[in-house]
Amino acid sequence: MNTVKRLLEAKGHGVWSVHPDDTVLDAITILAKKDIGAVLVMEGDNPVGIFTERDYARNVFLKGKSSPGTPVREVMAKPVIFARPENTIDECMSLMTRHRMRHLPVLDDGDLVGMVSIGDLVKSVIDEQKDTIEQLEHYIHG
Numbered sequence: 142m143n144t145v146k147r148l149l150e151a152k153g154h155g156v157w158s159v160h161p162d163d164t165v166l167d168a169i170t171i172l173a174k175k176d177i178g179a180v181l182v183m184e185g186d187n188p189v190g191i192f193t194e195r196d197y198a199r200n201v202f203l204k205g206k207s208s209p210g211t212p213v214r215e216v217m218a219k220p221v222i223f224a225r226p227e228n229t230i231d232e233c234m235s236l237m238t239r240h241r242m243r244h245l246p247v248l249d250d251g252d253l254v255g256m257v258s259i260g261d262l263v264k265s266v267i268d269e270q271k272d273t274i275e276q277l278e279h280y281i282h283g
Contacts, residue, residue, distance in 0.1 A: 143229065143230045143265050143266075143269055144226065144227055144228065144229055144230070145224050145225070145226050145227070145228045145229075145230070145233060145247055145255075145257060146226035146227065148230065148257060148261060148262075148265050149226070149247060149254065149255040149257070152255070152257070152261055153255070154254055154255040155255070156181055156246065156253060156255060156256045157171050157175055157177060157180045157181070158180055158181040158182065158183040158188075159171065159180050159181075159182055159183070159192065159213055160182070160183065160184065160213070161182050161184060161189060161190065161212065161213055161214035161217070162212050162213070162214065163212065163213050164208065164209055164210065164211060164212060164213070165192075165197065165201050165206070165208040165209075165211045165212075165213060165216060166208040166209045167213070168180055168192045168197075168213050169194075169197055169208060172194060172197075178193055178194050178243060178244060178258060179191055179192065179193040179194070179243070179244035179256070179258070180192050181221070181246055181253070181256065182213055182214070182217045182219075186253075188221045188223075188246055188248075188253060189214075189217075189219065189221070190213070190214070190217030190218060190219040190220075190221060191217060191218050191219075191221055191244060191246070192213050192216065192217045192218070193218065193243065193244060195243070196216050196217060196218055197216070200215075200216035201216055218242075221246060222236065222240050222242065222245065223245070223246050223247065223248045224236065224245045224246070224247045224248075224257065225247065225248060225249065226247060226249050226254060230262050230265050230266060230269075233245055233257060233262055234259070234262050234266075237259055237262070243258060243259045244256055244257070244258050244259075245257050245258075
């Protein structure tokens with residue numbers, strides 16, 4: 142079974158973040174520029190929340206708040222749910238389903254080492270299934 146560690150080795154370990162006092166406009170600007178769906182909210186080395194496109198839609202736009210005037214700390218999701226590098230893809234999918242979330246930061250001994258999205262996990266499952274099919278075809282025809 143594929144693990145988060147292997148997924149991050151292939152995908153990369155980069156995580157974009159904002160400070161809780163940054164504005165929502167700062168956060169959505171990063172989301173748009175980097176073509177990502179979430180940023181981690183960090184105070185120093187400590188993850189204190191996560192801000193997603195969903196948070197923007199539900200907690201800012203629909204409530205008539207101002208993106209330039211609203212600090213991220215007022216609308217971020219917390220507490221932050223984490224995965225560990227040794228977690229399997231299935232464990233992460235289960236965790237994300239249970240908590241109704243689409244982005245999962247990864248901590249290794251308290252250090253942030255990456256973030257995975259539901260799309261990353263689905264791609265990993267599909268790639269693993271393709272490999273299994275190829276191996277079975279090779280076995281049958283080989």
